[in-house]
Structures are given as structure tokens and as C-alpha cells.
Amino acid sequence: xxxxxxxxxxxxxxxxxxxxxxxxxxLAEADVxxxxxxxxxxxxxLFEELGLKRLDPDALTxxxxxxxxxxxxxxxxxxxxxxxxxxxxxxxxxxxxNTLGAIAAGIGDNLLKRAAAVTLKERRRLVLxxxxxxxxxxxxxxxxxxxxxxxxxxxxxPGFYLRPQTVDDLVDFMAGKLLDLLNVPHDLDTRWxxxxxxxxxxx
Numbered sequence: 001x002x003x004x005x006x007x008x009x010x011x012x013x014x015x016x017x018x019x020x021x022x023x024x025x026x027l028a029e030a031d032v033x034x035x036x037x038x039x040x041x042x043x044x045x046l047f048e049e050l051g052l053k054r055l056d057p058d059a060l061t062x063x064x065x066x067x068x069x070x071x072x073x074x075x076x077x078x079x080x081x082x083x084x085x086x087x088x089x090x091x092x093x094x095x096x097x098n099t100l101g102a103i104a105a106g107i108g109d110n111l112l113k114r115a116a117a118v119t120l121k122e123r124r125r126l127v128l129x130x131x132x133x134x135x136x137x138x139x140x141x142x143x144x145x146x147x148x149x150x151x152x153x154x155x156x157x158p159g160f161y162l163r164p165q166t167v168d169d170l171v172d173f174m175a176g177k178l179l180d181l182l183n184v185p186h187d188l189d190t191r192w193x194x195x196x197x198x199x200x201x202x203x
Contacts (some may be wrong), residue, residue, distance in 0.1 A: 014131045028062065028064035030185060094130070101139075103117060174189070
């Protein structure tokens with residue numbers, strides 16, 4: 001049975017599809033109800049980086065597609081665009097500079113941006129997993145404006161203190177951090193306390 005937790009996921013066209021897939025896999029492992037909307041460029045991203053020719057919930061959740069409700073990003077009247085849609089947080093992963101700027105300006109011309117604006121309006125948790133680098137002055141101003149409005153800015157910048165050996169380790173580091181920000185439990189050893197425990201075990 002799915003849990004009562006509901007998370008909105010938005011995927012945009014910034015490089016970083018592996019992060020989006022891993023976050024969705026972990027949410028599915030926690031039996032979270034996933035409400036997914038993908039921008040036009042986000043669909044292109046999933047094809048170019050993951051080889052997905054169509055939006056496939058099973059492929060994004062390792063076979064747990066029954067937990068995913070997919071919304072057409074052109075349908076700004078969908079359920080997740082309403083403040084009456086109760087949820088436990090929204091994450092945009094990866095979040096492009098274009099989407100960041102539009103949300104900061106209050107532009108809701110697609111479902112993803114509209115859902116983000118409503119999440120802020122309702123004072124619910126909004127996590128923006130920004131991947132663009134370097135950040136322009138305009139990006140930084142937009143981050144500041146959104147942070148002041150209540151959003152959490154989470155650049156996709158993995159740490160190295162757990163001594164990652166593979167790209168998957170780096171992806172897991174950020175995916176674990178993003179789930180922590182959403183208050184969703186996971187079993188990844190991605191926290192500093194784990195490194196300290198490992199060091200103690202070696203001495």
C-alpha cells in the first residue's frame with residue numbers, strides 16, 4: 001500500500017536526469033505517492049541522458065510505476081495546480097535557470113511552474129535542485145528572491161567526504177540529501193555522521 005505521503009516532482013531540461021531518476025526510485029522505495037510533471041525540455045533531457053523515448057513511470061521508479069501519477073505539463077488546470085491539492089512537498093530536479101527565473105518572477109505558464117508557485121503560496125516545502133554552473137548574477141538574485149519566499153535552493157553539488165568510487169555514488173549523495181530535505185526516509189549512507197562512524201570503526 002502506498003504511504004500517505006505525496007510529493008510533487010518536476011523535471012526540467014537542465015542536465016541531470018540521473019538525479020531525477022534516483023530521487024524517484026528512492027521515493028518509490030519509501031512507497032511515496034509521486035505526482036510527476038515534466039516540461040517539454042525535460043522530456044528531451046530524459047531521452048538524451050537516459051534513452052527514454054517516452055515518459056515511462058516504471059523506468060523512472062524501477063518498476064513501481066503504479067505509485068506515479070503523470071500530468072500533462074500544458075494542463076495548468078490539473079489538480080497539482082490548486083492550493084487545495086494537499087501534499088508534503090515539491091522538488092524540481094534538475095531545475096534549470098530558465099525555470100528558476102520564471103518561478104522567481106511569478107510566471108506560471110506551464111503546470112510545473114504553476115505548481116511551484118502554488119507550493120510557495122501555500123507555504124509548503126519547495127526544493128529547487130539547481131544544476132547550472134556557474135551561476136550568473138541574475139541566477140543568484142533569483143535564488144535569493146526564492147529563498148526569501150520560502151523555497152530551499154539545493155545546488156546539485158555532491159560532496160566527496162564519503163570517498164565516492166563511482167558516478168552512482170555521487171548521484172546517491174545528492175539524492176539522499178534531497179530526500180532528507182523532503183523528510184522522506186532512506187537507507188543511503190550519505191550523511192557526515194556515517195563517515196564519522198566509519199572512521200571510528202577503523203580505529
